[in-house]
Amino acid sequence: MLNSSISSKSVLIGAFLILISLGVGLLIGKQYELESQINILEDKISTLNQTNREIQDELQETKNQLDQLQEENLALRYNITILQNQISSYQQETEITTVKIGYIATTTTSLLTARKHIENIIEPDLNEYAEDLGSDYRFEFFIEDAMGQARVHLERVSDLHNQGVDLIIGGGCKSQASASLSYIENHDLLLFSHSSTSLILAIPDDNFFRMAPDDTIQATAIARMMESYGIEAIVVFQRADYWADHVYNSFKPEWIDNGGVILEEIRYSMETGPLYFQMVEDVLEDAVLEYGRNHVGVLVLSFDEFVQMMLQSEKYDTLYSLVWFGSDGTALVQSALDEAPSQAAKLKVYSTLAAPSESELYISLYDRYYALTGQSYGFYSACMYDTAFVIAKAVIQASSDKPEDVIPLIPSICNSHYGASGWCNLNSAGDRATANYQIWGYGDKNLTPDMHLCGLYDATTDSVTWYSDIIGFTPTGR
Numbered sequence: 001m002l003n004s005s006i007s008s009k010s011v012l013i014g015a016f017l018i019l020i021s022l023g024v025g026l027l028i029g030k031q032y033e034l035e036s037q038i039n040i041l042e043d044k045i046s047t048l049n050q051t052n053r054e055i056q057d058e059l060q061e062t063k064n065q066l067d068q069l070q071e072e073n074l075a076l077r078y079n080i081t082i083l084q085n086q087i088s089s090y091q092q093e094t095e096i097t098t099v100k101i102g103y104i105a106t107t108t109t110s111l112l113t114a115r116k117h118i119e120n121i122i123e124p125d126l127n128e129y130a131e132d133l134g135s136d137y138r139f140e141f142f143i144e145d146a147m148g149q150a151r152v153h154l155e156r157v158s159d160l161h162n163q164g165v166d167l168i169i170g171g172g173c174k175s176q177a178s179a180s181l182s183y184i185e186n187h188d189l190l191l192f193s194h195s196s197t198s199l200i201l202a203i204p205d206d207n208f209f210r211m212a213p214d215d216t217i218q219a220t221a222i223a224r225m226m227e228s229y230g231i232e233a234i235v236v237f238q239r240a241d242y243w244a245d246h247v248y249n250s251f252k253p254e255w256i257d258n259g260g261v262i263l264e265e266i267r268y269s270m271e272t273g274p275l276y277f278q279m280v281e282d283v284l285e286d287a288v289l290e291y292g293r294n295h296v297g298v299l300v301l302s303f304d305e306f307v308q309m310m311l312q313s314e315k316y317d318t319l320y321s322l323v324w325f326g327s328d329g330t331a332l333v334q335s336a337l338d339e340a341p342s343q344a345a346k347l348k349v350y351s352t353l354a355a356p357s358e359s360e361l362y363i364s365l366y367d368r369y370y371a372l373t374g375q376s377y378g379f380y381s382a383c384m385y386d387t388a389f390v391i392a393k394a395v396i397q398a399s400s401d402k403p404e405d406v407i408p409l410i411p412s413i414c415n416s417h418y419g420a421s422g423w424c425n426l427n428s429a430g431d432r433a434t435a436n437y438q439i440w441g442y443g444d445k446n447l448t449p450d451m452h453l454c455g456l457y458d459a460t461t462d463s464v465t466w467y468s469d470i471i472g473f474t475p476t477g478r
Helices: 002-093 108-133 150-162 174-186 215-229 242-257 277-291 306-313 317-321 334-339 341-347 360-373 379-398 403-415
Strands: 097-105 137-145 167-169 190-193 208-213 233-239 261-268 296-301 323-326 350-355 436-445 448-458 463-466
Touching: 097 108, 097 150, 097 379, 108 137, 108 360, 108 379, 137 150, 137 379, 150 174, 167 379, 174 190, 174 208, 190 379, 190 403, 208 215, 208 379, 215 242, 215 296, 215 323, 215 350, 215 436, 215 448, 215 463, 233 242, 233 277, 242 261, 242 296, 261 277, 277 296, 277 317, 306 334, 306 341, 317 341, 334 341, 334 448, 341 436, 341 448, 350 379, 350 448, 360 379, 379 403
Parallel strands: 097 137, 097 167, 167 190, 190 208, 233 261, 233 296, 296 323, 323 350
Antiparallel strands: 350 436, 436 448, 448 463
16 A cells, blocks of 8 residues: 555656656747847847937938038028129119110101111110110110101201200201201201211211212212123213202213213203103114114113103103113112003113111011011111111210210221121211112013012122023123
């Protein structure tokens, strides 16, 4: 019994020990697992701590950059404040000065396009030019209308002067300019014409300037035109007025000195009627026999009345068989096509007309002007633009809008100014010294009478280029 009891106890003890061993094993395993997890957690904590340090470092760097930007921003604001103060001070010291320029349109009809030209092209261009130069001058135009009358032109000059406008573009024709010259001189004003050509106004050392050439320049172009065409002998029809007298008197020596012959000169009056065509017909018949038909011509120094002359000439075989030539008075005359289209196409009437330059400036202005008005940008429009620019340049250069300061600078500025109309150099009388001339004629285009640009007189080379594709042949000259 006793042994049996001891044996049972031994078994229990063994089992208990086994249980204890198993428990200890489990505890050791659990401990190892916990220790592994602790190690993992410690690694994660270490990683987090490293990341946190990096974040802290980045935050500190960002804060340092922000502090630097704030310092730079404060410095920039300080500099902006200084610049604003400087600009404000400069603006107070350099107040813009507005210069008044007057313009007097020759007629009410021309006023309409001139106003558009000035307000949309000339005035903005002058002010852009001044601003680009950094000048404190700006320009404002005061526009008046002479209504085709010399007396009214003088009144408009006086009106402008009373408004403080002493720099004036006007005197567009001889009568209007002549009527205002005394007033201009007595009141020390500037009058600058862009279109007057009469030789009577070629007066040195006065306050009147002209961007257009006087009629003596055209006379040379007329002579070269006929010489280059091969004409040797001519009959001349000229109006009995001052204009035609001066053109003819300037033309005559140019023609004769180069070997040309004047068969007859008819100085006609619009009131007297007959043009002595029969007498001229007899002279021309003999001349054709002597020189040949291709070397005899007719020169008409006329205005619109040449249209009636062409109609009347049909009765005279020789007169009507020759080529006619003219001046700016016979160029681009619409009534020639309206009233005598076939006669104009037959007689050609090659006529000189002052020509603008073919520069980039002119082409740009042509496009702008045509878009504005639907009209071509002619020589005198280009002269008007150049006149305004010369005045503006003189004002800026003189730092004054007083005529007594501006006028002495005009000749030198013109002589170095190549504008829309070409080289603007002046002669001793204050008039344009030279100009090119287009040669316009009448002819057929698609069996319809029309006007054609037929050639060009180049004043620089004193020569004529004929456009053979237009006139149908190449003139060989004399």
